[in-house]
Amino acid sequence: MPELPEVETIRRDLAAKVVGRKIMSVHILSPKSAAPNAVFLKKNLLGRKIIRLERRGKLLIFALSPSTDLLGSKSDSADYLLIHLKMTGQLIYVDKKDSLAGGHSLSAQAKSLAEAVGGTLPNRHTRAIIGFSQGARLFFNDLRRFGYLKLVGAAELAKILQNNYGPEPLTAAFSLTAFQSALTGRKTKIKALLLNQKIIAGLGNIYADETLWLARIHPERRAGALSAVEAKKLWRAINRIIGRAIEYRGTTFNNYVDAGGRQGNFFGFLKVYGRAGKRCPACRTTIVKSKIVGRGTHYCPHCQI
DNA sequence: CCTTGTGTTCTCCG
DNA sequence: CCGGAGAACACAAG
Numbered sequence: 001m002p003e004l005p006e007v008e009t010i011r012r013d014l015a016a017k018v019v020g021r022k023i024m025s026v027h028i029l030s031p032k033s034a035a036p037n038a039v040f041l042k043k044n045l046l047g048r049k050i051i052r053l054e055r056r057g058k059l060l061i062f063a064l065s066p067s068t069d070l071l072g073s074k075s076d077s078a079d080y081l082l083i084h085l086k087m088t089g090q091l092i093y094v095d096k097k098d099s100l101a102g103g104h105s106l107s108a109q110a111k112s113l114a115e116a117v118g119g120t121l122p123n124r125h126t127r128a129i130i131g132f133s134q135g136a137r138l139f140f141n142d143l144r145r146f147g148y149l150k151l152v153g154a155a156e157l158a159k160i161l162q163n164n165y166g167p168e169p170l171t172a173a174f175s176l177t178a179f180q181s182a183l184t185g186r187k188t189k190i191k192a193l194l195l196n197q198k199i200i201a202g203l204g205n206i207y208a209d210e211t212l213w214l215a216r217i218h219p220e221r222r223a224g225a226l227s228a229v230e231a232k233k234l235w236r237a238i239n240r241i242i243g244r245a246i247e248y249r250g251t252t253f254n255n256y257v258d259a260g261g262r263q264g265n266f267f268g269f270l271k272v273y274g275r276a277g278k279r280c281p282a283c284r285t286t287i288v289k290s291k292i293v294g295r296g297t298h299y300c301p302h303c304q305i
Numbered sequence: 306c307c308t309t310g311t312g313t314t315c316t317c318c319g
Numbered sequence: 320c321c322g323g324a325g326a327a328c329a330c331a332a333g
Contacts (some may be wrong), residue, residue, distance in 0.1 A: 001309065032331095058310075085329090144331045146310070164311085188325060190307080203307060255307085294327070295309070302318050 004083040004202025006256050006264060007058050010091055013259040015053040017093045018062075018132065022049045028149075033127040033142060037152040044151055045130070051144050052164030057201030058065070059084050060091070061157070076153030082160075083140065089147030093259045094121060120153025125166065143255065165201040169242040173289055174200065179235045183223045191219035191228065192293040194262045200238065206273045210300045211237045213272045219268045219297045244269065255262035272298040 002010070002279055026045045028038035031065040035041075044067065062081040083091065112258040121139050122129060126148055138150060152160070166182070167173035182199045192200055194208040202209065212219050214237035226234065250256060250264030253274060257263060271281050276289035276298055285302035 004309095084310085086311075141332075142331095143307090146331060186324090192325080196312085293325090296307090 001087055001090065001204055001253060002205060002250070002256055003058060003204035003207050004055075004242055005207070005266065006059060006250035006258075007055055007202075008246050009264065010051055010259045014091065014093055014138075017136070017139065017259070018050045019053055020049060021132045021136070022047065024133055025129075027129040028127070029122065029129070029144060030127035030142075032145060033148050035148055037061070040078075041149060041151055047082065049305070051178045053149060056161055057168070057197050058204070059165075076155040078153050080152050080154065080157045082148075082150040082152060082157070084147050084150075085142070086144070086148075087147035088125075089257055090139070090141040090255065090257055091259055092121065092139045092141065092257065092261050094137050094139065096270045102104055132206045143161075144243075145202045157247065165197055166203050169203075169238050173238075174235075176232060176235050180228070180231050180303065183226055183231055186223035188223055189219065189293055190217060190221045190223045191295070191297055193223040194238075195293075197294070203238070205295055205297075206253060206270070207238075207241055207245065210271060211241050212304060213298075213300060216303050216305070219292050219299050228258040231296060239249075241247045272300060274298065 015272045017254070023045050025040045026032045028041060035111075040140070045064070047179045048067065050062050051065050052175040054061040054063065062080050062083070065077070065083060067077050083085040083089075085091070101239035107128055109194065121137075121141075123141065125143045126139050127142050127145065127147075130140075132138070151269065156187040167178060179200075183193070186193060193210065194203050194211060195205070215230065215234040217226065217234055243297040245251060245264075245266045248264065248266040248269065249258060249262075251270065252263035272287050275287050278287055279285065280287055280303055283300065283302050285300055287298055288301050289296060290297050291297065
């Protein structure tokens, strides 16, 4: 489940590989994964350079060089490729020298990559392949097909970002006062609020649970009922957990791998997520898992009140 | 049946 | 009856 730290890890690694590179080929293996459609994506990606790679919450934004197609819409030309990995998406970059196709004489890097993706690429979950010069390829794999590639113009991108994404942890926009005012008057459970991308962009189920454990707050508490002290603890916990998780290149719980096919290193730092029935590292009480706002929620019933 | 991120739809309340 | 908040549902597929 790629959340902010995992998507940021992919963004950083991938930026070094693809920014400045020209797109030489586009293969859409699963039309359902491409918006508005596979034909439009192919037509508008071919021959263009990736000039920046950005991220907003869990959304990757590939900024493209201006289109040479003078017949294209001038009002809002499709200059941004959005990629969302949702639950099971992977973006894996492979240089020609690391090609998995041969099977013989693989480099050590290629071997670990092959292990991570369960064999060769493309595999049966590959939904799209973007080819660059010198045989380099970017594979979009997505077992459950919830993720997508979507090509949009600047105006549509601005609308998407404005309508769906609140401030990012670890940025000036995510100030303590901004967080406090997002809590005031809210009757929703704090767990639901943490998952709401319009309030904080980038937290998913793993980091929401970890954050609440660190702040010692019960997931069913009403957001607006948190004291000023609790709000500050939670705000600090969000920044701490997200910062640490980025440092450790994210969490591999199920099938997350980075752009090089490597696992994240934050798994061992998880205190509650996926640890139901085990003991709380702080007090030794058995960690509970329950369903809160429709999501599996892990917490310590003793520490978190 | 379970899993999750997000968009959509439903329901409630003032 | 309107608007907004929050909850519930829909989606995919193993």
